[in-house]
Amino acid sequence: MPERIRRILLTAVVALGALVMFFPFAWTVSTSLSPGVGLDATPQLIPDDPTLAAYRELFANTPFARVIANSLGLAITTTALQLTTSSLAGYAFSRLAFPGRGLVFGLYLATMMIPIQVLIVPLFVQMRSLGLVDTYLGVLLPGVASAFGVFLLRQAMNSVPRELDEAATIDGAGHFRIFARLVLPLVGPALASLAVFAFMSSWNGFLWPLIILRSEHLQTLPLALAGLQGQYTTQWDVMMAGSVVSVLPMLALYLFAQKYVIQGVAGTGLK
Amino acid sequence: MTAPSAVGISRTTRPLAPPRRTRRGSRLRYTLTVLAFLLPSALPLLAFTIYPMIGAFWTSLHSWNLIGVMEWVGLENYTTLLTDDATRRVFANTLYYVVGYLPLVYIGGLALALALNSLIPARNLLRGIYFLPVVTSWIVVALVWRWLLNPSVGVVNAMLGGLGIDGPGWWTDPYWAMPSIILASAWKDLGFVMIILLAGLQAIPTDVQEAAMIDGAGRFRRLLNITLPLLSPSTFFVVVISLINGFQVFDQVYAMTGGGPAGSSTVVVQQIYDLTFRYSSAGEASALSWLLFLLVLAVTVIQLIGQRRWVTYA
Structure with missing residues (x-):
């Protein structure tokens, strides 16, 4: 039956493609376990005698443990802040009437068009005059609010039936109670999507930390990884060990919340 | 900023309307509520996106080495x-x-x-x-x-x-x-x-x-x-x-x-x-x-x- 053969062929091609897509990850892990490779020969995919020497080198001779703590702290704080500010504003745009609401919402959306790259010079100058260069706060501040997050949560809150609020209002609940007790618990999936995106953009962020951070002990993972290239020019095992270490937490989060990440991405495309 | 007219708003979006009582106190309270929901995101966006965006344009009209005095050059940079x-x-x-x-x-x-x-x-x-x-x-x-x-x-x-x-x-x-x-x-x-x-x-x-x-x-x-x-x-x-x-x-x-x-x-x-x-x-x-x-x-x-x-x- 040609239809069945077609399907088998299709599956084979897609699975082969997935192998090709996955190969760089496998190769990274394999290299990180093959000490001393990369100087004169291409290593094997399955190392003869795998060791964790590269990981020991990484944690002994670079401040990687501190760097992981920095990245984790910044990502968690950014995520918490963005969830708070975005859900509050989402509620305002979904449930509160005030003059100029449409205009203000339009301005929020317009800021999504402005990339950080355009802002680096004045933002750097601003942070310098606030005395925040080379501080955690300086890294955090531009990421406190996210127009994308506001948009995402406003859309989600708009799909919560308003009859529920009315019932709560009759029972004497104010806006803060309706927000915290009624609306917020019903937009869980949108909050999860935003949490993953916020965490991801902080964890992977490069340009802004590169500009604002100077001290080695404040560095984030992407900065430290970029720095490894200078320190270990040909020691690919150590560089790949650093890559594995910095991907793992994000990978864990992704596997845990895959559904919400994919829903979040798919949802933005449909709107 | 003037407080919203309760009547005008309640006509368009009834369930969202602020309390109908026109007492000054409750209207102020409603305004404060709106601000409490909005400002945590509006202030950072203003300070760290809109303001630097305008700042970038202002800087682009000057010659400046990031440290010394800014010197007006008009559109020369462009x-x-x-x-x-x-x-x-x-x-x-x-x-x-x-x-x-x-x-x-x-x-x-x-x-x-x-x-x-x-x-x-x-x-x-x-x-x-x-x-x-x-x-x-x-x-x-x-x-x-x-x-x-x-x-x-x-x-x-x-x-x-x-x-x-x-x-x-x-x-x-x-x-x-x-x-x-x-x-x-x-x-x-x-x-x-x-x-x-x-x-x-x-x-x-x-x-x-x-x-x-x-x-x-x-x-x-x-x-x-x-x-x-x-x-x-x-x-x-x-x-x-x-x-x-x-x-x-x-x-x-x-x-x-x-x-x-x-x-x-x-x-x-x-x-x-x-x-x-x-x-x-x-x-x-x-x-x-x-x-x-x-x-x-x-x-x-x-x-x-x-x-x-x-x-x-x-």
């Missing part, structure tokens, strides 16, 4: 940039990146989305694997691809060698630096495009496809005349987002080639960074930022206008 060969080259390199990257990632993403939209086994697992690079940081991806594409001991050239092909110098070669960056970028973003298009495909009603099948339309004709037109809103979204991100490409360039060799892969944002922190020309850097922003804005607006010709909303 005229300098527009007549400079370096500017032409960084825009050309950025355009090269966009033109190479977009078709690769779109056609690849579409093929994958079509394949994964049909009933094949382990769809979710496959989808998860293709999406994996999207959540990985650019610096890791760049580092890993530098290793894969290492000219002497990299695995890609080892495989090409096995086929009897003498692999190129990749990121160490001025001709191959940009293709290396494009290849790594396409690998990273393929899953993102796939998911957007997959969501678009799943929103197409099946009865349209069935009707065409009954009318005797072949697989290829159905793809060309039904699927692609109905998928055009998602395609539009992918193109808009990819172009916005593409013109702002930086992380992977910085980490893979640093703009080299010999400036062969220097892109606009890299140049903004270098002008600011290597040459201390904050004025020129800000002017270049604004030129980039205007370019992205123009490209986006053109697409928004052009979409009427080819985007079909069902």
